[in-house]
Each structure stands twice: as C-alpha cells, then as structure tokens.
Amino acid sequence: MQPSWYRDIVFLFKRLASPVRLQAMSSLIVYYAHPAHHYSHANKEMATVAAAADGVTFVDLYGEYPRFEIDADIEQQRLTDHDVVLLQFPMFWYSTPSILKEWQDLVLEHGFAYGSGGDKLEGKRMMIAVSGAGPEDAYTPGGYQHYPVRDFLRPLEQTARLCGMQFAAPYVLYDALKAPADGRLASHVESYKQLLLAIRDDQYDWDVADGCDVVQFGALPIKEGGQ
C-alpha cells in the first residue's frame, strides 16, 4: 500500500499533465449500457450528450464488448484513473442491463475493489443515471412499482459502499417512454449535460445531493458559478 501523500502527489502530477482546464478538479467516466441502442429514446440522446462532453470519458459497454469479453485489466485501469464513476442505463426488471452485471462481476475483483488490498476505489464516487418506464407516482408504496427507484438500486449502493465509494443520489427520468412526446426528454438531456460538466468542474454540490433520495432535471444541486 502506498502512503496517502504519494497518491496526492501522483494526483497532482496527473492534473498538471492533463489539458489545461482552469476549474477542472474531478475526472468523470460515464459507462453507458443499453443492449438495443436503436430502440432507445431517452438513453440514446443522453449517450450522445455524454459522448460529446469535453473532458468526460465515455464508454459504451455493449459497443465495446459486443461479445461480453470484458477486459478486467483495462476496466480497472479506467476506474483507477477517474474520481467519479457514472453508470447510465435504462432500468430493466428493476436492475441493470445484463452487461453491467457482467462488468461488476469481472471488474470489481477481490484485492482490487474490496477485501484485503482492495482499496483502489476508496474515496471515489458512484452515481447512477437511470430511466424508468413508470410514472413517478408508480414508484410509491401505493403505486404499481410499489418501491421507490432508489430501493431498486440498493445492490449498487451497497456495492459502492463495500468498495469504499460514496454513492450519490441517482439522476432519474420517470415515465421515460412518454418523455419525448411531452417535452421532458429535452430538459432531462440538457440537464444531464449540465450535470456532467458540473461534476467535471467540481461544481456539483455532493453534500446537497446527499440529502436527496433522487435528483431530477430542474432541481440539480449545482453550485453558484457553475453552468
């Protein structure tokens, strides 16, 4: 194990070596998982925005690993190189699309992400950007989805916790299938872009977000002076 000052120095040098971005503080990686990209409404547009965001690493898991042959070494290096890991996916059966589970199973190894010597993710943040098919009121004890979205994401939340990562309030789009028609999608996508840039520029107020169950467009805790 390396002493903490060593990590700080390495961090500093990496910062100095990266392209000049005056406010840059946090490095962000977005993992996108959608098995039927061409059927997607919300996620496709969100992915387009994320892929285009300057200074944000974007990975299309189904595009990069169409035969599920996930390279754990590459993925671990990617996680090591970034401070914030954002997983973007549509909710399928109250869980992630299958490749994201495969990714977790292979990449979050013992000795890397958890267990003895598994401290490589410590202090990093995990955030989820998820779209659900049901309207917001469906995700209530009285609604047909019965549980809040945050509850369905508990396995990921606990995964983050076990890896020493901080789990941030997820960015949620409810009623995603109707969103293009009623104009919410445009706001959601635009807000997604703001979110990514704010995280990149360290203008996202994590503390405020921690007080929320989920965050949505129109009410993102972005600090003054941010976008």
Place this chain on the structure above:
Amino acid sequence: MDGILLVAFLFLVAGVIAVPIASRLGLGSVLGYLLAGIALSPILASLHVDVISIQHMAEFGVVMMLFLVGLELEPSMLWAMRHRLLGLGGLQVSITTAAVTAIAMAFGQPWSIALAIGLVFALSSTAIVLQTLNEKGLMRCDGGQASFSVLLFQDIAVIPMLAFIPLLALPELQELIATASSAGDDGHASLSLVDRLAGWQRALVTVGAIAFVVVAGSYLTRPIFRFIAMAKLRELFTAAALLLVIAIALLMVLVGLSPALGTFLAGVVLANSEYRHELESDIDPFKGLLLGLFFITVGAAIRFDLLVANLGNIVGMTLGLITLKALILYVLARVFKITGADRWLFTLGLAQAGEFGFVLLSFTVANGVIPTAIAEQLLLVVALSMLLTPGLFILYEKVIAPRFVSAQEKEADEIDESGKIIIAGLGRFGGVVNRMLSAAGYKTVVLDYQSEQLEMMRSFGVKAFFGDAMRPDLLHAAGIDEAEILVVAIDDEDSATELVHYVSHNHPNVHIVARAINRHHVYELYSAGAQDIIRETFDSSVRAGRYALEALGVHPYDAERQVRGFVKNDQAQMVGLASSYDPAVPVHENEEYVRRSKEYTARHAEVMKGNSARFGNRLGRGWVPPTIEDLEAEVAKDADED
C-alpha cells in the same frame, strides 16, 4: 516351392483356427498358437519338416518385438527405470541361477552342468509375457512395468551368458563334438566377424557397432526416411522399415552381439522420431506373424514320446521350476515394494522359462556343456513351462485380480493420461486446433504425411508423426484405442469422410470432431458418424460479414446479434435440408432437396432485406419497449385493483 506352400498353408490354417477359438475362450493368443503347434506336430513330423530351423527363423519375431518395445520407450523413460532394471532384473537372474544351480548339484549334477542349467532356467519368456501383457492391457500397471524391467535385463544378460557358457565346456563332450563335423553349428557363430580378433579389438568393434546404431539412428534415419517418403509409396516405407530392423540385427550378429539388444537400442533411439508410429505400424504385422510362428513351433517341437517316457520326472521338474521361480519373484516383489495384484502379476507372469532358454540350450549342446540327453529333457521343461504360462495368467486374471479390484481401480486413475487427442492432418486447420489444445495443457498426437511440415512442427515441440491417418494400423499405433477425441482435419474430402466412418464404427467411444469442406460434406460427415462438424470457412466468413456491418456504422452489439441470427438461421436451414439429402443421389438430381433449398434461399433473401417481421422480432426481442398504450393499460389495471 510346393513344400514351402504346403508348410505355410498348414501353419496358417492351424493359427487361423486355433487362435480365435482360444481368444474366445479367454485363453489368449499365445496358448492358441501353442495348441495349434501341438495339433500340427504329428503332421509336420510325417512330412519331415525341420521345426527347429523354422523356430530359429521365427525367433526374429522376438527381435522385432524388442524393436517395437524400444520404440515405445523414450531414452528418458529408460533412464528413469534404471533402478528396477538393474536391481530387480539383476537380482532375479542371479538368485534364480544360484538356486537352480544348487538344486541341480543336489541332484548329483557336476557344477558346470548345474550352472548352465541355472542360467537357462533363470530366463523368462519375453515373447509370451510381453505379448500377453499387451493383449490384456496390463503393460502400464506397476506389475507390468516391473515384469518388463526384468525381461529387458534378461534379454541383455543373454549376451554375456553366450560368451560365458563355452568356458563351462566338459572336455569329454568337446572331444565328441570335435570328432563330429561342425554341421550343427549355430548360425550366430558362423557369421561372426570378430571370432579371430583379439579381446581388445573385439571390444572396440562392439562399442563401435553400438555407437554406430545410436549415431546413425539419431542423425541418418531422418533424411533417409524423408527421401523414401518423397516416393509416396506405402510399401516402400514398409520395405525400408524391414530393412532397418534386419540391417541392425545383421550388424549385431556380425559383431557377436544379440540382435534383440541391437534392435531394441535402435528402437529407443527412434522413439522420439516423427516416423515412430509409421515404423510401429509397418513392423507390427511382421512381428505378430513371426511370433505366432514361433509359438507354433514351440508347440510343435514338444517331443511327446520323450515326455511320456519321463512324464513324472519332467512334470515334476516343470512344476518345481515354476514354484521356485515364483517364490523368488514374490520375495523380490516384496523387497521392491510391488503391492497388491501387481505383486501377483509379477510373480506368476515371469515364473516360466523362456525362448532364450532354447537358444542357450542349443548353444550349450553345441559347445559341449550339457549332454544331449539332459538337454532334450530340459528343452521339454522349458516348453512345458511356457505352455503353462497362459494358464497362470488366467489364474491371475480370474482369481487373483478380482480380489484387488478396488486397489486396481485406484491405480488406474494414476496411469490415466488426461484424455488423449489425435489430430489427423496438421495443415492450417489442424494446426490451429493443435495449438489451442496444447496451450490448454492437453496431450495431442498429430498425424500427417507431409514430411516437411512435420519437421517444422516438431522443431516447435509439437508431437507430430509421419503417416497416413487413413491407415487403421497407424491409427492404432497412435493410440486410437485409448483416445477420447479424434479431430479430422485432412484436406481430402472423401478421405475425411472415410476416416470418420471407419473410426465411428470401430471405435464408437471416440468423439469425432470433423472439418467439412462444404455443406454437402457436412451431411456426409454426419451420416458417417461425426459428432461435431465444422464448415471450414463458415465462421470466418460470418466474421467478415460482421466487420462489414460494423464498418457500415451498425452498432457493434446490433451487428453481433445480426450475426447470431444469421448463423442460427443458416444452421436451421442446414438441419432442415439434411433430411432431404441423400448421399446416393447427386444433389442436382435430388428434386426434393433442390426445391427446399430454393425455398430457404428465398426466405433468406427476405430476411436479409429486412422484409421479414419474424426475423426482425427475433433480433430485437426482449428489448423492444412497451408502447404507450401498454403502459396506460398497466396503470389502469393498477388503479382498478386499488
């Protein structure tokens, strides 16, 4: 000429009738041949056939057998068994010799005769024991290995014995021989080049001859065999193999060494060669026939008049000898920690006297060591003990081995060689398969008949052997009997089908993975019995198609699913057409096949153009989102329930 044909006819008829019957009765081939010989002996006697001279010729079978044994033994293996070879073998020969000598002296024989008898009886029968062990699959177990070590030591020990025996000669017998003409002279002596040389010269020539066999075997055989392989004539290779064995045997005789030892040595030298399996399968039939002939002559040479006259005496001596040898073997097995059923196999298997006993006896008589009258009785003892050996093996197999079943099974696991794989054809296709399996840690045996390619492969450490995989005997030598998997990757379409057909019918336990040249070949391989059939260019073509889709901007995962859909469709089509395919009817004359094939092609075109709803559905199924109406219905239902 007629005489030779008649004798050959008699031997063959006796063997062909007696051996299958003996095998069916579980007696083993050796006893079958011996019984055939006994049955034949009155006829041969009435025809005045010289059985003994035929036997001398047939002894060459033993020489060939040792060559084959050598081929199976890599030098490193031989080195690994040196302790047993010298310890077990050396003690068996010396203790048995001493014990027999002592007993013979106790019966009033002078020490020189007694010692000669001891040497004759110390030897066991390589021919019977190895043949039986191989036949019963006991060669690899501990008892079999120990037996082999002792037999090998004995075969080597014969050489110094032949040098030593003349020193025991009795003066009065020598005079007798001197007065008689040298008509009965042994063939070995008459050919020798070294008789007139001084001791040191003799030693020099001997060492030189052995060095020549080793050096020539290592460096000369490969270019020679490659040269012969260029002719692409199968029988030429057989001729070359025979020439090799006979030449070495002749060289050994010329310098006064045992031909069996020489060919064994040559076999060991060639054990690492790519021509090993080819040599094995070429020599094997000759060995089998000559050994069979040898056993028949042993049976035929038993002089029943003498046996009947001295029945009690000879039977008593035979049983006494077997008991004595078994006792010594048992004690040695205990000392060398051979346990369980293996100890009994070792004890009972080697308790007889052997064919080298015949050689030594005729040699002792020729050199005036043992009087003819005694020698003739001893000859009967040797023959009778050999005749009883198959019975001892049956005793082992039926009575003793079953008691150790659990122990045997445990050992079988140790011997097991993690699944043997034979790859026929080491071209671009078989080469990749071989590389993959080897990388995964499996042992493969590779067969090909392209000499140049093999040498290249061997330089990369691949276990590759020269030979035509179409030959059943070569497949046998490569170990098809124990193989789990055969990969057929030979280029010729019809040969591949034929090979699959042969193996699936004769070795139904072997899983066959076969390369098909095209769609029709798939059907042929399927009806021939291959389990896994791979079209040689299909997978790579599909991948090329996928790359093209990706280059067109299709999302890689969509492209992947297109490919999966295409492959699935294509396989379904192939299975669908298989029932219409008839190997007896050319495709273009098979109306049903042509009609259905057209049907599939038309449907396929629709699918590829995207006009088929079903295919599109299958591709997207599972990720097609519900419509807004679906959602509203869901919410409505939910409201109703509340």
